[in-house]
Amino acid sequence: MRLGHIFPVGKRVAVLGGGVAGLSAAMELAERGYSVTVFECHELGGKARSIPVPGSGLPGEHGFRFFPGFYRNLTDTMRRVPFPGNVSGTWDNLVRAAAYRGARANGQADTVVTFRTGSLLPPESHAFGPAEVIALITLASSTLAHVPFREAFYGARKYFTYWSSCDERRLGQWDLLSWNDFLRAERMSVPFRRWFADGMVRNLAAMKSKDASTHSVGLILEATIWSSLGRGNEPGGTVDRVLNGSTGEKLISPWVAHLGTLGVDLRVGWTVTDLAVANNAVTSVAVRDRAGTLHRFEADHVVSALPVERFASLLSAPLLAADPGLADCARLRTEWMNGLMFYLRNELPVIRGHVNYVDSPWAITSVSQAQFWQRPFTDYHDGTVRECLSTIISDWSAPGMFNRRPARECTPAEIAREAWEQIKAHLNSHGKEVLTDAMLHSWFLDPAITAAGTPAVANASPLFVQHPGSWRDRPDSRTALRNLFLAGDWIRTDINVSTMEGANAAARQAVNALLDADGSTLPRCTLGVLHRPPEFEHLKDADRERFDRGLPNLYDPDRLTPETTARDHSPELETGVGPRHEG
Known part of the structure; x- marks a missing residue:
């Protein structure tokens, strides 16, 4: 306006x-x-x-920016x-990022998701039912991320549990529970944890699945999935976008x-x-x-x-x-989520979008920027830099993959070396050398990290976490x-x-x-809101009645009630269908 x-x-x-x-x-x-x-x-x-x-003319940043649809x-x-x-x-x-890559360091196949420019299914004419949504998520999880089918089905049911929950349950029950506990992630396989628990969480913000509110993670995942199906995007918006320059x-x-x-x-x-x-x-x-x-x-x-x-x-x-x-x-x-730029002598279009280094203990993500920018990187420096592999470290407390030390305890040079090695371990894990030391021109750590490598290490720009x-x-x-x-x-x-x-x-x-x-009569600011699928509103109405009666969501395989969630944020649950608390 x-x-x-x-x-x-x-x-x-x-x-x-x-x-x-x-x-x-x-x-x-x-x-x-x-x-x-x-x-x-x-x-x-x-x-x-x-x-x-400093002294180079190269653009750095606190962390790469992206603009969901x-x-x-x-x-x-x-x-x-x-x-x-x-x-x-x-x-x-804004330009479209066309894909997402979950890179693996253990030789397993990477997960590649291609984002369509339009809707996967006609959003105006197609109403999704619970069984269809659960089947779609199960299929995607088992085929794209190699999650065991039984666990993929369970994870899909947990996703739909959140989707069909009323606002009162989302704020009064799921906000009290960590995403890890909601999914029982510690009892599941590594592929399940990598996909359902940690995969998207680390891309969203500096949240660890064991510490992040289920409401916060569930809400943004819901918006992302609907976006990929062509629902809820602004006019002209696509699932993932980045700027065409700094x-x-x-x-x-x-x-x-x-x-x-x-x-x-x-x-x-x-x-x-x-x-x-x-x-x-x-x-x-x-x-x-x-x-x-x-x-x-x-x-x-x-x-x-x-x-x-x-x-x-x-x-x-x-x-x-x-x-x-x-x-x-x-x-x-607050938590630490800070950028580390690697300036390269060669362009490195790993994928036209963001990369999640799935097995990285430092929860590293990146984007290769040259493919999106109008202005070549050679214009910023002396002509020898052609790429910026802009990365973000989201876990500063976990031991490194190689030096076995958390980023909080490392000097800037040690942070750069360990992060570089973690990225190489992922990109070069399938017998092809994609990233080599000869490509590295220089690196730049977010200056918000001060006194790195000393007991006085601090972060001037931490990120609020839910x-x-x-x-x-x-x-x-x-x-x-x-x-x-x-x-x-x-x-x-x-x-x-x-x-x-x-x-x-x-x-x-x-x-x-x-x-x-x-008491002003001036026009108010418009406020855009996230998409609410109309075909699920009746499920939320029914869930509101169940929540008021202290009953679990109808689709929850674990039958978690508001009372048990409020009493214990880490309920003891068994494999398969969890204990029933329904009265």
Whole structure:
């Protein structure tokens, strides 16, 4: 939605944080005529920004970006950010990733999934039934990932258990249970664990299946599978998309420039240190500039778009007295998920999409970027770099495959060497040497990792993760203070999981709440939601009655009840059909 020019309404808004959430909120507010000042302590774009490799001109990043087809909020913003030569702004910089590869290091066959441009089955005319969905997932799991048929059937039934669960069960039962426990993964075969438990989880966020909420994993897997069947995607969207260049060039820099044309005051290097509270409102924001000088900034409204760990540090006694529920934020957790770029002398199009190194104990994923980028890598350097194998390490605590040490305990050079060897073990496992040491030009580790290899190792940009029970501790965008609103990927949203989409959606929620508090008649931000298959709504209605009666979901082979799930997050279950708790 383009609002055009609106005369300023005379209200000042302080936006705290200049990541995706902050930039999104600033744009929506500025388009509606508010006077917006953004305070960002590091760099605009946050985790999504590009990070120049010192002295080389090569683009680095916190981690590669991808844009699923079911994104609707961030991509709406992208369409409204002008880009030279593009009709639909920065959205036109998205290109389709056509496939996914689950690479194996033990000689087993890799799993390759090709994404169709259209629907696998006609979405408008075809209604899926429970038996059909379970059969499709069973077939895909047994043929593509070589999961034993009996376990594939069980896993498919567990997937459909979540799909047919009402919202009350999803939040009141499955959010309390880890994905591992939901699937009984520890009792299953390695192929089952690699496919159902860990396969997609590590691609979604820095979540380990033993620690991730079933609701969080189940929701995003459901959206992904429907997307692959042609359901729930935005117009023109495909299952997986990436940018045709660095995030800085193709999204963040044009976005920042556009905010400048809207009159947004962007203050980079300014750190928020305190929120002054009186009479149920934030009266001023304490910020320290680059020189260390402390300022008090007064605004009519404050939108905090800070990461959860930064916001938690601002929870003063006066703030908590005004909104005691915000204390729950301190219980929310973060994990490490950081990028490591390998710059190569040769292009390495392993597959036209993302690669999951299935047997990697460090949960490494990657994408070969040269095949997608308009600008060749030779333009960035001295002509010798032709590829960036952009990787992400999602498990920093597990022992390495070769050095037997967790990434948290390694020096940057040791991290790069171990990750490189793990990738080689996967790509070269079938007798063909795909990746060689001679290809490696250089590497670059996300600078958010500091003091690596020492006891003082730290991560300046951890990622919020949805541990079991975290939904109850997450706040809504509107707080009990009349002029404080919250944005960020840790705020409750429809998409739930830590993503750029979640950050953008939370920003839209915050702006709408601000407009409500202002009594404004200006148009509200649109809010895209995930696809809800209409043919399953009657199953959810029936499940709501069962949940209210304390009964398990009808399709759950383990017959887990809300009571047993709440009492024990790790129920003892036997192989086959689990114990029946139904009364």
